[in-house]
C-alpha cells in the first residue's frame with residue numbers, strides 16, 4: 262500500500278490497473294494536464310533539469326527521492342495514505358458510524374463542491390507564479406519555486422482522481438473545467454478571489470507560500486477528518502508535501518529580513534530612503550506586505566456565519582482542525598462561539614451558534630498558527646539589536662467577506678472613517694511605490710551559490726546538498 266507503482270503510465274498506489282474504466286479516463290485527462298502545464302506552467306522552463314523530490318512511498322519516513330528531472334516528465338500521480346482499519350466517523354450527526362468508502366447520494370453535491378473548490382486552488386497557484394522564474398534571486402530559490410509548482414500540480418491530480426473515481430460524468434466534466442479556468446482570466450477565472458490575484462514579485466511569493474499555502478494546510482487538515490474516507494486519505498498525503506511550501510515562505514521572508522537588518526547595521530540607519538538606495542526591503546514595507554497577505558488569506562475561510570459550514574460539519578464532510586484532539590462532544594449542538602461585527606462605529610463581539618461559526622473557528626486556528634512565524638521573524642530583528650516588531654494585523658483589518666466586509670478598520674482594530682482610511686491606507690497596505698520598488702529589485706541571479714542583493718543565503722541547502730549545488734541545469 263505504501264509503495265507507489267511507477268511501472269504504469271500514471272504512478273499510483275490505488276491499484277489503478279484493476280479499474281480499467283478509471284484508468285482510461287485518467288489517461289485521457291493526462292495529456293490535457295500536460296498541455297495545461299506547457300501553456301500555464303513555469304515560463305521558459307521546458308529545457309531545464311531541476312533537482313526535485315518525487316514521492317516514491319507514502320510512508321512518512323523516506324517518502325521522497327531527489328534527482329534532476331525535466332518538469333514536464335515529473336511523475337505526477339495518485340497517492341493516498343493507507344486506510345485505517347475500522348475507521349469511524351468521529352464528529353457530526355453520524356458520529357460512531359463506519360466511514361464511507363463511496364459518496365452517499367445526499368452528500369454528493371456538497372462533496373463535489375468541496376473537492377472542486379480545493380482542486381481549483383492547486384493549478385491556480387501555478388498560474389499565479391508562472392513568471393517568477395524569470396526573476397529568481399538564486400538557483401536555490403528557483404528550484405524551490407519549481408518544487409512547489411510541480412507539487413501543486415500533483416495536488417490537482419489528487420482531487421481529479423476523486424472526481425473521476427467517485428463522481429461519474431459530472432466528475433469528469435469538473436476535472437476538465439479545472440484546466441479551463443485560469444487565474445485572473447476575465448471570462449473564466451479561478452473560483453476564489455485570492456487565487457486570481459497576481460504574485461508579481463518574490464516577496465509576494467514568499468508571503469503567499471507562508472500565508473496562503475497555510476490556508477491550504479488548514480483546509481486540508483479539516484478535510485483529512487472527513488467521513489468520506491478517500492478524501493481523508495488523499496488530503497493526508499497532500500499535507501506531507503505541503504510542509505515544504507510553508508517552509509519556503511517562512512525562510513524566504515526570514516532571509517529577506519536578515520539581509521535588511523544586516524544592511525541597517527552596516528549603514529547604522531533605519532532611514533527608508535537610504536535602505537532603498539542600498540537595495541534592500543525596509544521593514545515597514547515588509548509589514549505592509551504581511552498586512553496584505555494576512556488579510557486576503559483569512560478571507561479564504563469564508564463568511565463568519567455560514568449555514569454551509571454547519572451542514573458540512575454535521576453531515577461529516579469537513580471537520581475542525583485537529584478534530585480528534587478536542588475534548589468536546591464533536592456534535593456542537595447548543596454550543597456558541599464569538600464572532601465580530603461593527604455596531605455604532607465600534608467592533609463588538611456577538612455569540613452565535615458554534616455550528617454556524619465553524620469558518621470562524623478554523624480562521625482563528627489559522628491565525629494562531631500563522632503568528633508563530635511572525636514571532637520567529639521578530640527574533641531575526643531582535644538578534645540584530647534593532648527595535649522594530651512585525652505583527653499580524655487585527656483580524657478585522659481589510660476584510661472582504663462576512664460581517665466585516667468593507668468595514669474600515671485599522672491594523673490595530675480601530676474602526677475609522679472613510680477619510681481617515683484613505684489618508685492612512687498607504688501606511689497599512691503596500692502602495693504602488695512599494696510594489697514598484699520591490700519589483701525594481703527583481704533581477705535574475707542564477708549562478709550556483711550567488712544571491713540577489715536583497716536576500717541572504719539560506720543556512721542549509723536542499724536534501725543536505727551544499728548551498729552552491731547546481732539545483733537547476735539550464736541546458
Ligand SMILES: [Fe+2]
Pocket residue numbers: 383412413416477503
Ligand atoms: Fe496544494
Ligand SMILES: [Fe+2]
Pocket residue numbers: 413474477503506
Ligand atoms: Fe502548497
